[in-house]
Amino acid sequence: MHYTLSNINNTTPNFTTPKTKSSHTWIGLSARAVRALQRQAERQRVLRLATGPAYHDQDLVFTRHDGQPLRPEYVLRHLDQLSNQACLPRIRVHDLRHFAATTMLSSQVPLAMASKTMRHSTLSTTTEVYGHLLRHVAQEAVDAIDTALTSAENTTHAA
Secondary structure (H helix, E strand, O other): OOOOEEOOOOEEEEOOOOOHHHHHHOOOOHHHHHHHHHHHHHHHHHHHHHHHOOOHHHHHHHEEEOOEOOOOHHHHHHHHHHHHHHOOOOOOHHHHHHHHHHHHHOOOOOHHHHHHHHOOOOOOHHHHHHHHHHHHHHHHHHHHHHHHHHHHHHHHHHH
């Protein structure tokens, strides 16, 4: 079963069912991400064994020392610490999502695939939010047309 972890009144963690049908689907993970999750799962296993019966096992990969879900303020504080250590400006967790979308589109991942990966409900949502990054796609499209026309013209003149 799939769940979403929300905080009631910003203090009480609560597992609920996802709000959209698309939240019940699979996600792609790189080999790098899988390895990182496996390392974290092993750390959780060791923590669970060391904590013993006081550990509240909820089958989570990231938890507090007692197995309870992480609190949002801890995640934010930890992200701030990591950003500082890497000499990066302060970022929000949601900025990581924008970074992923920007990286995909800048790396010429097709718009439709980036949109699906981001779980946007429509392609127009992706275009509205990240349309400024799509100039290279438009340029590639007109360059492809130019190449095809030039090739056809050269073929006609050679005949």
